[in-house]
Amino acid sequence: MKRSAVRPRKGPPLYFSFVFLFYLAFPLTELFSRPVGELVIGLLVLAVFTALYLYSSKVNRGRLISVFLQLIIIGLFCYRYNAGFIYMAFYPSPIIGLISSRKQMYVGMGAMVALFIAVGLYYQLYLSANDMIQIVPAMLVMLFLPFALRLGQKSFELREKLNLANEEIARLSKNEERQRISRDLHDTLGHTLSLITLKSELAERLIVKNPERAAQEVKDIHATSRAALKQVRELVSGMNAVTVRDELVNAKQILAAADIVLEVRGELAESMASPLADNILGMCLREAVTNIVKHSKARTCTVEWRGEPDLLHLKVSDDGRGIDPAAGVTDGNGLNGMKERLKLVEGDLSFAPFKGSGTSVTFTVPRVTKSME
Template sequence: MFKSLLHTLFGERSPSRPPLFISFIWLVYLAFPLHAVFMLPLVEMVVGLLVIALFAVMYIYSILHERGRFVLLYVQMAIIVVFTLKVDPGFMFMGFYLTPLTGIMPTRRKFIITWLSLFVFVLSVLVVYRNELTSDDLISVIPAMLIMLVMPMAIRFGRRSKELREKLDLANEQIAILSANEERARISRDLHDTLGHSLSLITLKSELTERLILKNSERAIQEVRDIQATSRAALQQVRELVSGLNTATVETEIHNALQLLAAANIESRLEGEYREGSVTPLINNILGMCLRETVTNVVRHSGASCCTIERISMHDSMLLLVTDNGRGIDDHSTDKDRREGNGLKGIRERLKLVEGKMTIEKHGSKGTRVTITVPYVNRSSMGR
């Protein structure tokens, strides 16, 4: 029982009220009205003591519980008014008990109503006793009344600030979680794009080496060296990826794509050009990674014998076209996700970052054309 009481007084509390021990300290000041009540005749003294006891109970209950706080505040205000008018003007200082209750009102509407009521109470007391208050009395009464009116606002402001800080902390936690998820998704895309391309090249060169071992040993040795170089490059790319230093560019990936296509015995063609420096490093990196994934898909899935990479610089956008003469796409498929793997999904997600887009369409009687379009002016530059 005693531990439970201590926990209630000093343990965890609702964020809508101040610490209980601070609220209970105010009860000490009931000694002044009690002193005045003890000066009354016996019957009036007993009634006064009972009313003060009831006042203390209502005050404690109102601090502890939100339910009924609004009504009980007005009951306590009525008791203060009666004591002030009937017993002693000094009872007006019991209005300090109303200040924390006003400050912790659950809604803004109730706060405004109770604060205005408190203001009317203070003003009414000053008006009623204006002829009885001396200059010395005013020096002590007016500052007390001002404090009585300012304290609820300070309490309200403090509560609001704390709520905003808690919301800000929660928002920061959510941002951190979303950032971590986005970073995981980025790493997943980059690993897929980087390792997928390199491993595809290693696989193709290994198969070619196996066929050349008996026919052309010197060419086989060269292919093995290419495999070693590719594996080292893949390892370096992974290191750069982990450290966030992946700097894939369009020109670099075009060079790698031509090597990959040649290793897969796919005839490659390079057409067009784009203005040097016409795109930002971010767009250049995204275009390079998108080109890498697109060419890897051509090698893996198209069954093509020829692939054309075309660069087109428009007045407001940069285009990359990858066209093959492979088996094409399934016109009867209506579920885009069913024919788009993680690679194409990753391309679309990357392009969203710079307001780019990708279209996939049939080319001629068979074959596929992938068009990647990125505007020169992206969202980040427009926001500056």
């Protein structure tokens, strides 16, 4: 199904947000040094602060209001206890960067700056060099975090849009190639096959009445079928046929981008396979490498080429996580598509999934194909 738009991320994973709750140990230490009544109230307020933080880290709706409430709680803690509670602003700071509206983000930034100024003036931090050295760098980091997070989010969305664009281009290219092949088949073979049909009907009628004329028509049919065969060959040769050698070059680049090492074993001698078999093996190799990149999580991909007097074997294996045969995924569309291609040259496919120890697929084609003439 075509995806028409990129939905921005709602925030970091929830477990990531929980990790940062560890730093609440510092305000908790301060609260536990207070009387019981004040401790209970402080813990309730801190629980509200934590709930607001977790909610706003995952839900876009009401983020600005949540940021305001978190900043108010931080201000109250700073006013009631000490200026060290200003470090709690590290929690709403990244939330500000997740706000979808740029205007609201700047409003949240302004509120956080106002909190910093108010705390600084209340405790006269500007009069102490030590306080300035400790708190000002942290404040600058908290002010920088929203911009950094927003920049990362924009970069992620751009990559998603680029991937969608590439997928759409690939889809349109495939459709155009199908339409081109359909037009070529219709234009090159439609007239010829119609002519063969007409001459066959005519020869059938002339067998009894005029055997010599019927024999001539049969000869014409034979010549016309040879011409049709030649047209098919020209059509196939005119396609953008892939070869095993070409696909090995492409596979090396694709695997390198996925941090997978390619190892090639055996000699890819010229003319070991017919052009059609070479084309089919190239497409099968492309499909196998694509599956390795997408699903295997492998570190090494091995392509082994082995020839026998009557057969050629192309084996593609990896050292990834493998596939559990009990999962019933060994007959997917990818494998079925490769099997159908190989049937065109009387080839075969063997698949060996090993859970936890990689996957191996071997393509086998005859060295000598049957003549079509």
